[in-house]
Amino acid sequence: MSSPARMIPPAGISQKRELIERYLDRFIPPSDRYPQALHAAIRYSVMGGGKRLRPILALAAYETCGGRDETIYPAAVALELVHTYSLIHDDLPCMDDDDLRRGQPTVHRKFGEAVALLAGDALHDLAFELMARTKKPTVVLELAEAIGTDGMLAGQIADMEAEGRQLTLDEVIFIHTHKTGKLIRASVRIGAILAGASDALLDPISHYGEKIGLAFQIIDDILDIEGDESTLGKRTGSDFKNFKATYPGVMGLEKSRLAAQQLIEEAVAIVGRDVPQPETFTQIAHFIGGRRN
């Protein structure tokens, strides 16, 4: 974790990210199509940057499992749209009431609350439309279950209910594995399923997804405390001060770093042992482990 302040992703990851940007642009309605107010807010929120971790993971899983055609792209884009929908609704005044996201005004600060609400709803909907275009109901189910009341939404509620009190490690793990973990896990699973992966391959890939998903969120917690505000583009330290559900809030910064690093190593070990040609997975895991924004 002694790398420079802004990590440059390895070539394979950069290439995937560029592909994703192109397909995001293709699958999102243009801003000049009616209703313009909504489409402008959608474009603003989706095209305003982001690591594209979930579509990159789906693409990596798809290729690792032998997938070779374009059916992966609508699914990969769907995962990013769902992530964006959750951020827009999470930023709303009745939730976290955030003014900035990636250094820019949040959607409701720029377009008003009503448009932000509906832009989130529209992305949620468009994600399912794109997922259904794969013609595989299984992956629609995977997505729905990952972000429903047994998944992401359970994490959201647990996070809200945690407000203002000190949590146990188990409670923080529950929040992290649900609020962000389930969708990251679903991203690799959906990529693998679309490539026709066997259960013998899907199992280790799911475990890999769980490990890197939790590691990703722990590192997010750490960056939120020590990160440079201009690099992250959002307020830092606020989660820690509010006793919000974070790893450093439970075990301190140093132990949190070790926990994240251990999860990364476990993820790498799992795919190293059970997945043929695991190089892309390994690369992404190390990239997550070393990220600075």
Next chain:
Amino acid sequence: MSSPARMIPPAGISQKRELIERYLDRFIPPSDRYPQALHAAIRYSVMGGGKRLRPILALAAYETCGGRDETIYPAAVALELVHTYSLIHDDLPCMDDDDLRRGQPTVHRKFGEAVALLAGDALHDLAFELMARTKKPTVVLELAEAIGTDGMLAGQIADMEAEGRQLTLDEVIFIHTHKTGKLIRASVRIGAILAGASDALLDPISHYGEKIGLAFQIIDDILDIEGDESTLGKRTGSDFKNFKATYPGVMGLEKSRLAAQQLIEEAVAIVGRDVPQPETFTQIAHFIGGRRN
């Protein structure tokens, strides 16, 4: 339109409605399952009454087109959940800011804004989960397109943008056919598709759905002005006073009544001509035409 104040639905419709209630109860998570806060709000919003028009229409279309097994129920329930999600978000303070729905406090008045937002999101999500359980990606697409930015959400935005000014008839028709019409049309289409209907059958059924969808909304406008507050369970007259986009606001009450009645007759004529055994469709159309709440 001289029937008693509260219409009793014909036996066939009542029976379908009871079936729907049973499947709603079955497919919605119990209130005592985590996260209870969310599941309680979901149950409150879905099980608190409602005409169940969309699932009844899906069921009617399915049976009329020869469907005989239980695959229709998750799809029919999904349509009601999407409708409920749209009502919850529509009632929020940043949208219509309504305190009452069906004579009871709206979800955000009872459970708070954050829970209402997430309950809407959860229902949106669960609807797609149930639709995917039919194992037919086509109907997932039908649903997504009906409620996306070319469908329901376009109507929502048009309605918001209409606030405070007098509209033309074309503008009101656009709002009605999108905000409520597309989902009602999708309800009959999805039922027909799941039964394996041919295009020759799907076409008139779609037109029937368009006609009764618009009629339904015009009658809603009329009832909003003249309805008895205790029967409707929500504030009346407010849409009219605010110059909101309504048929009576454009052409007055009497012409609005005639327009609705004509659409009902056209709908009945379409299925009478092009759909074998159209009795259930006819019955539902007349029921919509005569409703008082």
